[in-house]
Amino acid sequence: MSRLNIAIVGCGDISGAHLRAYRHHGDRVRVAACCDRSREKAETAATQAGNDAPKVIVDYVEALADPEIEAVDLCLPHHLHAEAAIAAARAGKHILCEKPLGRSPEECDLMIEAAREAGVVLMHGEPMRTAGNVRQAANVVREGGIGTLVGLQAAFAYWQRAELNREWRGRSAEAGGGHLMDGGIHIIDVLRQIGGDVAAVHAMTNEIRPELGEGCEDIAVLNLRYVGGHLGQLFASHAARGRGAAPLMTIFGTEGCLTLDAHGERRGLLLFRPGQPEEVLCTEYSWHTGYERLIGHFLDVVQDGAPLHATPQDGRENVRLVLAAYQSARTGREVEL
Ligand SMILES: NC(=O)c1ccc[n+]([C@@H]2O[C@H](COP(=O)([O-])OP(=O)(O)OC[C@H]3O[C@@H](n4cnc5c(N)ncnc54)[C@H](O)[C@@H]3O)[C@@H](O)[C@H]2O)c1
Numbered sequence: 001m002s003r004l005n006i007a008i009v010g011c012g013d014i015s016g017a018h019l020r021a022y023r024h025h026g027d028r029v030r031v032a033a034c035c036d037r038s039r040e041k042a043e044t045a046a047t048q049a050g051n052d053a054p055k056v057i058v059d060y061v062e063a064l065a066d067p068e069i070e071a072v073d074l075c076l077p078h079h080l081h082a083e084a085a086i087a088a089a090r091a092g093k094h095i096l097c098e099k100p101l102g103r104s105p106e107e108c109d110l111m112i113e114a115a116r117e118a119g120v121v122l123m124h125g126e127p128m129r130t131a132g133n134v135r136q137a138a139n140v141v142r143e144g145g146i147g148t149l150v151g152l153q154a155a156f157a158y159w160q161r162a163e164l165n166r167e168w169r170g171r172s173a174e175a176g177g178g179h180l181m182d183g184g185i186h187i188i189d190v191l192r193q194i195g196g197d198v199a200a201v202h203a204m205t206n207e208i209r210p211e212l213g214e215g216c217e218d219i220a221v222l223n224l225r226y227v228g229g230h231l232g233q234l235f236a237s238h239a240a241r242g243r244g245a246a247p248l249m250t251i252f253g254t255e256g257c258l259t260l261d262a263h264g265e266r267r268g269l270l271l272f273r274p275g276q277p278e279e280v281l282c283t284e285y286s287w288h289t290g291y292e293r294l295i296g297h298f299l300d301v302v303q304d305g306a307p308l309h310a311t312p313q314d315g316r317e318n319v320r321l322v323l324a325a326y327q328s329a330r331t332g333r334e335v336e337l
Helices: 015-024 039-047 060-064 078-090 105-118 132-142 179-195 290-304 312-331
Strands: 004-009 029-035 055-057 071-074 094-098 122-125 149-157 198-206 219-226 231-237 249-253 257-260 269-272 279-282
Touching (some): 015 029, 015 290, 029 039, 029 060, 039 055, 060 071, 060 078, 071 290, 078 094, 078 105, 094 290, 105 122, 122 290, 122 312, 132 179, 132 249, 132 257, 132 269, 179 198, 179 231, 179 249, 179 312, 219 312
Parallel strands (some): 004 029, 004 071, 029 055, 094 122
Antiparallel strands (some): 198 219, 219 231, 249 257, 257 269
16 A cells, blocks of 8 residues: 655644654655744654655645645644645645644534535544543443443643743634643543533633633633533643642443543553452553554544544534533533533
């Protein structure tokens, strides 16, 4: 099989992880171009591609006009996701788009429609959708392994490096919000993947680190009412040190519990049942080889026609839930979805 020629568009902080994944899948994919409005960043990325000299491009329109390029990997600021994805679809390129898919359900809809019309793949770049322990937890719950689902409780709290928020991320209109739209959305994806559709959210947010930008909340608490009747909770923060002190998520059922990414090594998914010792169901934590997995899945979809796990519709629903949480935090009321 010939290798897929891909262009990375946006060679900033996260592009290094994507380039590492392209090197890992070097037998199936070739980084044909590195594009960034900063030529220096594009040049640096090109040296890390691990294949013969990728083109260095400053204007992504040039990458979209290049017939050699078959797909784009959008690692752009949030406010550019929709415009770049729609232009890429119209140019007939398959698209992997970093999370959040867009800043609003409306932006996501335009992206989804453009990809559908053009007959190209639009994959939502969410590593949590392809994480083995998350998928296994969802299966255990679906098969009744912990009885009836009662609730899910998640914590995603870490210290955001202030330099990451100096540009677009610190301007809430461009980022679409603060921590929930940026980091918290990963866990919203897990809460939805395991718990199912959310019917309503009640949220509180606050900004305690002004250096992260005005309107960029750095603490949020979400209470979720699921369609299935169970409840959920997320504590998300960009202002706490000591990541790993709490498991990523505990999933409570009438016959047992699961924990995702619990304390210590090799504890990706644990099962607790009454009267039985805890059982390690999966040793890999959810971020383990996240981008290698994500990009491997994109290649499976584009090259082999595999079904998408990280669908753009899920990306859209995650964004819808974040915006409903912001509305709730502003109004002090529960918001139905
Ligand atoms: N940094 C992380 O840890 C991280 C983790 C997961 C996902 N992401 C996601 O990846 C995406 C990018 O985030 P980042 O942290 O790499 O941001 P970043 O600001 O470090 O990088 C964005 C890059 O896009 C370039 N750019 C801006 N406008 C452009 C244009 N018109 N054409 C070409 N290049 C342009 C900038 O010069 C910059 O190099 C976001 O969607 C973010 O949510 C980031």
